[in-house]
């Protein structure tokens with residue numbers, strides 16, 4: 001698979017009018033293929049594998065929030081990076097997730113191609129599925145290189161997306177508590 005990517009990167013260099021044999025570019029198709037494979041390594045992961053059983057019985061039924069999880073992804077429209085942070089909360093019903101696993105869920109989906117809205121929903125639904133939570137909230141704030149380096153070339157616009165499930169959708173108080181908690185980081 002990596003060989004295929006390597007060959008295609010060589011074609012891209014040719015398409016750009018470059019000489020893939022010149023010294024500086026000789027190893028570029030290999031490097032670029034490896035880099036792209038890494039940037040999309042979420043395709044090789046599954047939820048079961050990253051959770052690895054790290055679900056713990058707990059009486060806690062109060063909101064658990066993990067904020068400022070940094071996020072690097074590629075938009076499926078231009079294959080250009082979007083970079084930002086995710087804030088995730090859930091209300092447990094008998095089991096809590098290992099702390100690092102929330103960030104691993106974010107990464108698994110971020111390291112695939114999609115748009116920010118889809119990424120937000122995928123994270124929320126995965127946390128819901130794994131924890132059986134009474135509610136899950138995910139907010140993502142990100143800047144898109146396809147809007148900054150090209151196209152409309154706006155350097156300061158930040159896209160905010162959110163998905164609220166269960167209690168976060170039904171109760172304004174719960175939603176506000178979460179939004180207040182994540183605001184404090186800014």
Ligand SMILES: Nc1nc2c(ncn2[C@@H]2O[C@H](COP(=O)(O)OP(=O)(O)OP(=O)(O)O)[C@@H](O)[C@H]2O)c(=O)[nH]1
Nearest residue numbers: 075076077078114115116117144146147150151152
């Ligand atoms: N909703 C959403 N749009 C995105 C995301 N990433 C990129 N886009 C947008 O996808 C759209 C693609 O529009 P097109 O007109 O098909 O492509 P384009 O000619 O490259 O568009 P411009 O970026 O306006 O130059 C653009 O408006 C991008 O800003 C994302 O995560 N969510």
Ligand SMILES: [Zn+2]
Nearest residue numbers: 075077078146
């Ligand atoms: Zn884009």
